[in-house]
Amino acid sequence: MSPTTDAASHEVEAAETEAATKNLVFVAAERLFALHGFQNVSVRDITAAAGVNLASVNYHFGSKDALLFDIFKRRTAELNRERAKMLHEANDRHDGNPPLREVLAALLTPPLRWLAPDHERRISLQFVIRARSEGTDEIRTVLKTDVSHLRRFSDALLRARPDLSPEDVYWRLHFTLGMLHNNRFAEFDRLNVLSEGQTSEADVVTLLERMLDFAEAGFNA
Amino acid sequence: MSPTTDAASHEVEAAETEAATKNLVFVAAERLFALHGFQNVSVRDITAAAGVNLASVNYHFGSKDALLFDIFKRRTAELNRERAKMLHEANDRHDGNPPLREVLAALLTPPLRWLAPDHERRISLQFVIRARSEGTDEIRTVLKTDVSHLRRFSDALLRARPDLSPEDVYWRLHFTLGMLHNNRFAEFDRLNVLSEGQTSEADVVTLLERMLDFAEAGFNA
């Protein structure tokens, strides 16, 4: 019945499409969670927006909570992968001791890239930021427990500025992430206002450089 | 029936206690909202914790939403009053042109003071931070509309650093507030961990100075 059923008849596409319904639910839920928050979006909202049956969420994901956690895990992994890649490249360029600004760039560039108006991950970044603070206890536990990703950055920052104490690095890294995570919807709107209605890629690049200037100076204080 | 009924028989206390039940609801709701979020706390949770009747919320505040907005308005006004007072004093000390660090201190010191472990407004700060991002549409509208308070600070910052463009000041102020608003519960916990279980007043002072160092350097970039 679905308009894409005929195209999905190729069995080789299974790895990508992998249950069209499951993907429709995933995408619709991510969007609605990002726009309105986890508690303000019902399973009925999600399935209605996705154009699928009400029971699909529980059939494919187990529960509403598990769906949220699934989206969060995937998007966080994607984001951290891009960050690790940039950090790795910076390490390669500088014999394992990249300068401060390049470490910070590896941390901030991927999420800022996602923020670009035509980027397909724009809504995903808003979802991740929102899920970080409004998510379930399970998400909060993961955020507190799994700090291995952040440790790579704090190590690199400590190598770039060996005169700083680990406590200094920890807090300044925390401040830098605060600058980033505060970019909620109201701020996206302000980005739009500043650009007179249309946020361009250039604006995002400018914002990234503003953040890098501020954070780099903060670390060098 | 209430244990405080006999003491409340003095009519002169009315200005302070002003309907004991209303106050019990206010305090209990603020605490529960701060700890668990607006959507995760029901009217029944609030009235049970306050030891009052279920209908008290709607009788004294009109609705659950109005209760949240009431708490938010009062606490925000208190916070902004303390900030304005510090900024005013800094103006007096420096003939209307206080140095950058004193302006930033007027912005950050009040909330950091509230963060002290034995401060009676500790839970209020957590409430305000949470309500800012998880609150109702009405709260978000007020945050976007009523920027008069922030404008006083951006003006003072612009006077302290006249070489910066208004856009620079706007974004760097935004970054500074991000550093502050990111102090959610997970970070309070980390504060405790760093202090081996007991956050002292000194830790809060140290944190304030860390933030001031970072933000001041960021503005001077």
Add this chain to the structure above:
DNA sequence: GCCAAATTCGAACGGTCGTAAGACTTCCCC
């Protein structure tokens, strides 16, 4: 073209929610 597995569907269950209505009690002023 058939059978079993996978998926989708309609419907409903048990629960919790915010809010309101009405009876009842307490308080205060004349």
Add this chain to the structure above:
DNA sequence: GGGGAAGTCTTACGACCGTTCGAATTTGGC
């Protein structure tokens, strides 16, 4: 001390929630 306002209480309404179940349908291998 009587009466009216203010506050408290019980109760329940109507709506929405996440989840489940069994039937209907589709899919994929032989």
